[in-house]
Amino acid sequence: MKTILASLLSSLCILSATTMLAAEPLFPQAPGMVSYTYRNEFEKDFEGTLDTIAALGITDMEFSNLFGKTAAEIRTLLDEREMKCSTLGVSYVDVQTKTEEVANHAKTLGASFVRVAWIPNRQPFTLELAEQTAREFNEIGRRLRTEFGLTFCYHNHGYEFVTHGEGTLFDVLMANTDPRDVFIELDILWVKFPGADPVAILQKYGPRIKLLHLKDLRQGIVGDMSGHTDVENDVALGDGQIDIPGVLAAAKKAGVEHYYIEDESPSINIQVPKTIAYLKSL
Incomplete structure (x- = not known):
């Protein structure tokens, strides 16, 4: 009898553990927010906009603009709301020519990451430009x-996903940058738009991808290598073309550290809450 009871208990424990694993949310952490999503609102009312974001349950920020304030002022406002800034986004010119100032702003904000999102005057991207950019990235990093x-x-x-050999110029950038010094903030819309696969990129480059921009591309949109699309083509997560569950599973396995919602559309009051609800549903 004891043997039978022990066997039953063991089976119940296995079943319970399996159920818990099956029920584990695909996206268990609260997402962060890119300030660019609320760029117009921050310009008009910085403190009120922080309150709006905090009310959504978001505490982690990526600032790509200081909106006329000092880094110390923003840090104080974040601290008052128990929020943090984990990433500071800056221009390519500033990170090259004002490296110390950029670093001081980041450290004052409490950020661990400095991010660049656009390289001016390098579109269309070429092999020569990719190799030049890789050298510069190594020095900056x-x-x-x-x-x-x-x-x-x-x-x-x-624009980095131009075909080159058996891969793309994005692969050239990755191959020619030092893995100690250069990492990626993967914007999944800007992987999908030129025709690449965000899941495949996450699987291929894993630990090199530290940050993720969560955004979705409107159904039916055919992209190109320009790096530009109408802001109306940003839609709530789950409404667009991107395999969001697949992305999140791959990102979790890759060890992505911070996930930020970015929505460039004029419909953020509707779409951002919808995106948050979608993430909670997974």
Whole structure:
């Protein structure tokens, strides 16, 4: 009898553990928010906009603009709301020519990552430009890491996925940058738009991808290598073309550290809550 009871208990424990694993949310953490989503609102009412974002349950911010305030002022406002800034986005010119100032702003904000999202005057992207960019990224990343203890991330914008050999110029960038100094903030819309697969990129480059921009591309839109599309083509997660569950599963396996919602559309009051509800449903 004891043997039978022990066997039953063991089976129940296995079943319970299996059920718990099956019920584990695909996206268990609260997402962060890119300030660019609320760029117009921040310009008009910075503190009120922070309150709006906090009311959505979001505490992690990526600032791509200081909106006329000092980094210290923003840090105080974040601290008052028990929010944080984990990534600072800056222009390519600033990270190259004002590296110390950028680093000081990031550290004041409490950010661990410095991100660049656009390289001016390098579109269309070519092999020569990709190799030049990789050299510059290595220097920027090395300085940020060794002098300031910060991590440099490049945010893809679509034009990097020009075919080259058996891969793309994005692969050239990755192959020619130092994995100690150069990481990626993967914007999944700007992977999908030029025709690449965000899941495949996450699977291929895993630990090199530290940050993720969560956004979706309207159904029926056919992209190109320009790095540009109408802001109306940003839709709530789950309404567009991208396999969001597949992306999240691959990102979790890759060890992505921060996930940020970015929605460039004029419909954020409707779409951002819808996106958050969708993530909670997974």
